[in-house]
Structures are given as structure tokens and as C-alpha cells.
Amino acid sequence: MTDTTALPPQAQMMQFLTAKWVSPTLGVLAELGVADALADGPRTADDLAKQVKAHPRSLYRLLRAAASVGVFAEDDGGRFALTPLADCLRSDVPGSMRGAVRLFNAEPMWAPYGRLMHSALTGEPAFDDLYGMDIYAYLAQNPAVEKVFLDTTVEFYASAAPAIAAAYDFGRFGTVMDLGGGVGYLLASILERSPSARGILFERPSVLAQAEPVVADRGLEARIELLEGDFFASVPATADAYVIKSCVHNFRDDQALALLRVIRRATRPDTPLLIVDAVVPPGNGPHYSKFDDVEMLAVAGGIDRTEQEWRELVTAGGFELRQIVECTPMAYLLEAWPVS
Secondary structure, three states: OOOHHHOOHHHHHHHHHHHHHHHHHHHHHHHHOHHHHOOOOOEEHHHHHHHHOOOHHHHHHHHHHHHOOOOOEEOOOOEEEOOHHHHOOOOOOOOOOHHHHHHHOOHHHHHHHHHHHHHHHHOOOHHHHHHOOOHHHHHHHOHHHHHHHHHHHHHHHHHHHHHHHHHOOHHHOOEEEEEOOOOOHHHHHHHHHOOOOEEEEEEOHHHHHHHHHHHHHOOOOOOEEEEEOOOOOOOOOOOOEEEEEOOHHHOOHHHHHHHHHHHHHHOOOOOOEEEEEOEEOOOOOOOHHHHHHHHHHHHHOOOOEEHHHHHHHHHHOOEEEEEEEEEEOOEEEEEEEEOO
């Protein structure tokens, strides 16, 4: 790909503007399952179109565009093949990002950007202005989109879980409760590294139903308790450490503060809260969290926070932030201990 810093400013700006063309192109190819159809070897667009039920010439044009940025590759015979980037679009490989590509290009996720000015002027999510409800109410009413959302969450949890479990000593706690822990990938990874620990997965009933096979597949049925609940209402005071991953950034400050105070009521002086989330770095350098924060602004209504903003939030919630551990470039563990 072109090194944009070597281009004139106008050319760099044009590359930024045309970046919007790439994501929906990949989204269509992911939705059609083209990468899966190429798993057995190169094929022409005409051949692929028959399998994925697409218009042949249109599919060729999408594939050619994707190949120009390294996703797929076309040979002299007009056949397209997988590349390492295209492998990310397969549904049957470790580290698959097909769900994420589909979610990022689902209409409810990109349409709010047409009203981003609303968020800039009001501080309110463009999503709510567009659909008349927040993202969570929308997902509850649209099961097909919710499934893609949950599948993407599972992908992110599964890929990051081992690194998070390895980055911190969870083994010193007898019982670890994962609040809003999805289908249990992170909690399972923690327990696999801490054989004497037990876990509690605290989630909504619909999510716990999907967690059961994950827990069973990892052979952890005897060590993980599945517990229904709403962490905005109450949290059981039955753990030696509480983990909450990729949740707090979904909420604006007043909501996040209310959540931390609910958790604080459940903690003892020797019971930490371990927040796994993004931390926005200082300076002008590029970082995932800086545009994820715009996503929070436009769609979810939440905030990706700097270290100072995290410190202020956890202090107001009744905790002291003692350390921040980088687990992955996108996930940091914030160790917060209760204070009187």
C-alpha cells in the first residue's frame, strides 16, 4: 500500500476521503462468504458468483478493488486467491474477523455517521437521533443484527482472552467474577492459567445460554458458575476479584459512574475491580482508541478514556487506580482497589 506521508497533502487527504470505499467493499465480500468459497484454491469471479449467488461482473469489480489493497489477489488468468488479509474473512479459521467486518458494515453501524454533526453539536449519539432508540434497544428488537453483534463480540473476546489472562496474576484470587463477560472466553482463559481458582460468569440470560457450550467445551463446568443478573441493578458480593471487559467504555460518564458504584457496594477492602478496556494514549500518533472513541460518540454514546479520565472516574466510583497493565495494543487492565 502507498505510504501516504510521501504524498502531497491533497493526495493524502484524498486517501483519507476514499477510505470509506474500502470497508463496505470488504463487508459485502464477507457477507457473501467469498473467502470461504476460496478456501480450496483460486477461482474466477464468474465461478464464485454461481456459488455465492452474486452478479458476476459486479463481484469481479468488488474483488478487483479488494485485491488492490491486498485483500485477495488476482492472477493473469483472472482467478482470485486468498491472501493473509483475506484469510481474516474466513469463518472457519482461528482469529477470524468475518463477524467484525460484517458488523462494521451493517447499516445500523455506518448510517449514524451520516448524522455525525448531530453528535458534534449536541454530544448525543447520532444513532439515537436516527433510529429513535439507543443501540441496545435496537439490537433487542432486531435479532439478526444482534446475532452479528454477539458473534463479533465473541471473536474479540476469544482473540484477546489468552493475552489478558497471561498479563496479570489472577491466580491469587479464589473466585473471579466476570461482569458482562459474554460467553465466557476470558473467564475460561483466566481459570486455565489459575487451576486453583473458581469463576462466576455474570450475564444476561440470553447470553448465558450461549456460554454453556463454551464452558463445557473447555471442561470447566465444575469451576464456572453461570449467574443471571443486571450489573446496573446489583452485583453479588461473592467474589475475591471482579473483572469487567469492554463494557465501561460503552457508557457516558454518569452511567459509568453509576455502574462503578454498584460494583463498589459488592467489594470488600481486599477485593479489586479489574477493568479491561481501551486507554487513549497522549500525543498525535495514530491509535485504534482515538477513532473507536468517535464510534462511541456516534453509535453507543460511550467514551474511550485517557489515563487521567480513568483515574478520575474510578476515584469518583470509590476506587483507587493502582496500576495499568498493557495486555494488547487495544486492551489495558486497570487495577482498581476499593477505598473508604
